[in-house]
Amino acid sequence: MPVPIPEHLKDLPRPRINRAPSPLLAMSLPWLLVMLGSLSPTWPIVSSAPVMPPLGFLFLLGWLHLRPGLLPVWAGLPLGLFDDLLSGQPMGSAILLWSLATIGMDYVETRFPWRGFVQNWLVASAVIAGYLLVAAWFAGVHRQPDLLLAMLPQIAVSILAYPLAAQLVGLVDRLRLIPVREV
Amino acid sequence: MAPSSNRRPGSSRRAQYSTFLAYVIAFAGVIAGVAVLLFSTSNAGAFASLRSGATDAVAPAATAAAASRSESQTVWSALKGYFTYGVRVARNEQELAEARVKLAEAAALKNENARLKALLELRESEPKPVAMARLIGSTSTSTRRFALLGAGRNQGVAVGMPVRSPLGLVGRVLETGDRTARVLLITDTESLVPVRRASDGVPAFAAGRGDGTLQLRLINLGTNPLKVGDAFVTSGSGGLYWPNTAIAVVTRLTRDGAIARALSDPGTTEFVEVQPLWEEGTAAQQLTAPPAAGAR
Numbered sequence: 400m401p402v403p404i405p406e407h408l409k410d411l412p413r414p415r416i417n418r419a420p421s422p423l424l425a426m427s428l429p430w431l432l433v434m435l436g437s438l439s440p441t442w443p444i445v446s447s448a449p450v451m452p453p454l455g456f457l458f459l460l461g462w463l464h465l466r467p468g469l470l471p472v473w474a475g476l477p478l479g480l481f482d483d484l485l486s487g488q489p490m491g492s493a494i495l496l497w498s499l500a501t502i503g504m505d506y507v508e509t510r511f512p513w514r515g516f517v518q519n520w521l522v523a524s525a526v527i528a529g530y531l532l533v534a535a536w537f538a539g540v541h542r543q544p545d546l547l548l549a550m551l552p553q554i555a556v557s558i559l560a561y562p563l564a565a566q567l568v569g570l571v572d573r574l575r576l577i578p579v580r581e582v
Numbered sequence: 583m584a585p586s587s588n589r590r591p592g593s594s595r596r597a598q599y600s601t602f603l604a605y606v607i608a609f610a611g612v613i614a615g616v617a618v619l620l621f622s623t624s625n626a627g628a629f630a631s632l633r634s635g636a637t638d639a640v641a642p643a644a645t646a647a648a649a650s651r652s653e654s655q656t657v658w659s660a661l662k663g664y665f666t667y668g669v670r671v672a673r674n675e676q677e678l679a680e681a682r683v684k685l686a687e688a689a690a691l692k693n694e695n696a697r698l699k700a701l702l703e704l705r706e707s708e709p710k711p712v713a714m715a716r717l718i719g720s721t722s723t724s725t726r727r728f729a730l731l732g733a734g735r736n737q738g739v740a741v742g743m744p745v746r747s748p749l750g751l752v753g754r755v756l757e758t759g760d761r762t763a764r765v766l767l768i769t770d771t772e773s774l775v776p777v778r779r780a781s782d783g784v785p786a787f788a789a790g791r792g793d794g795t796l797q798l799r800l801i802n803l804g805t806n807p808l809k810v811g812d813a814f815v816t817s818g819s820g821g822l823y824w825p826n827t828a829i830a831v832v833t834r835l836t837r838d839g840a841i842a843r844a845l846s847d848p849g850t851t852e853f854v855e856v857q858p859l860w861e862e863g864t865a866a867q868q869l870t871a872p873p874a875a876g877a878r
Contacts, residue, residue: 447794476611487721495615549793
């Protein structure tokens with residue numbers, strides 16, 4: 400969701416006129432934020448059950464909702480590959496699911512162009528729950544059906560974490576478009 | 583939000599082609615995902631070098647972050663730790679002073695112990711560790727249970743080596759990078775450890791359930807001799823894991839065995855010990871494949 404410029408950034412001593420956003424920042428920050436979310440397995444939290452929300456995927460959904468068309472429709476391929484390297488899922492799981500999510504979001508965007516945040520959250524909830532369950536199936540959860548019960552907290556946390564992720568995406572979107580380049 | 587106009591390229595042929603190409607690449611991504619997924623699920627060791635390369639690249643930041651945790655680390659306690667720092671420092675300093683005294687006493691006891699052991703001609707059954715390292719992270723979003731270890735080939739860690747903490751068995755090394763290694767935790771659904779009851783040696787298999795508990799499957803079927811509270815240790819049969827490493831305590835009985843709680847919570851252990859392989863002659867090529875396939 401779009402956020403206003405934070406107060407401490409408003410007062411930066413910089414000229415206001417004849418400035419434009421830096422194209423490097425504007426183009427790279429969305430990719431970097433999603434990749435940063437994919438790095439969450441290297442955080443110092445060693446857990447004995449799946450508990451953390453898939454942050455990279457939440458950030459990807461946040462960007463697709465906030466700025467449709469900013470991440471290209473093929474963005475799921477490289478970003479999913481990066482996520483697969485660290486997530487512990489079988490290789491290819493995120494490539495497939497993130498590509499499908501990007502294409503699906505593109506379809507939702509063309510089919511229902513006028514949406515509010517609540518509709519976005521509903522769509523995201525369905526997509527997140529589906530993503531986690533299918534990813535668990537790829538990882539072999541059908542051989543251990545009890546594990547589905549242990550996944551319910553993770554699904555709930557991920558759905559509740561989506562507005563926070565979207566808020567962070569909105570903040571990074573602000574930073575991305577700060578006019579720093581002289582024209 | 584207002585519909586964006588950038589998906590209608592107008593009459594520009596170049597814009598039409600680039601929109602079309604974007605969709606072609608996107609669907610190629612789906613097909614590539616399916617292909618890679620099928621390949622990697624049928625070949626367990628595939629892409630190991632790619633993955634360990636990636637973990638090597640992010641290891642410095644992860645190691646620095648892991649160094650900051652010292653007490654039991656669940657998600658919430660990781661956050662809480664930052665707020666209770668001062669109290670803990672004061673308490674630790676007091677404990678350190680007391681521990682110095684005890685250390686001197688322990689050194690004397692150790693000497694005496696060594697003398698007595700030499701007298702009895704007992705051999706040490708515990709192996710000399712290959713490396714001591716931190717667990718620097720785990721796959722906390724995935725249903726698979728892997729941990730990242732802050733030591734790799736450069737420290738002498740090799741595929742298949744058992745990893746233990748002071749409390750018990752943690753898992754075994756699955757893939758190695760130069761400075762990191764990927765550890766298959768005993769709670770992973772693909773992990774299978776031969777165990778026996780500590781008191782009388784009833785043999786069983788401990789299979790991970792993915793949620794922090796283990797399923798104990800008895801090898802000899804019949805009446806279930808297990809009781810809640812029974813402690814299990816590794817049996818060392820089949821090679822790989824050293825015998826007599828503590829692993830789990832029974833919490834609930836099932837029809838053909840029991841559910842047990844793993845003793846070593848990898849989240850609460852700061853340093854783990856990589857042990858050499860038990861029995862050098864075991865087939866190393868089998869170690870890269872998950873052991874569960876043959877036993878299920």
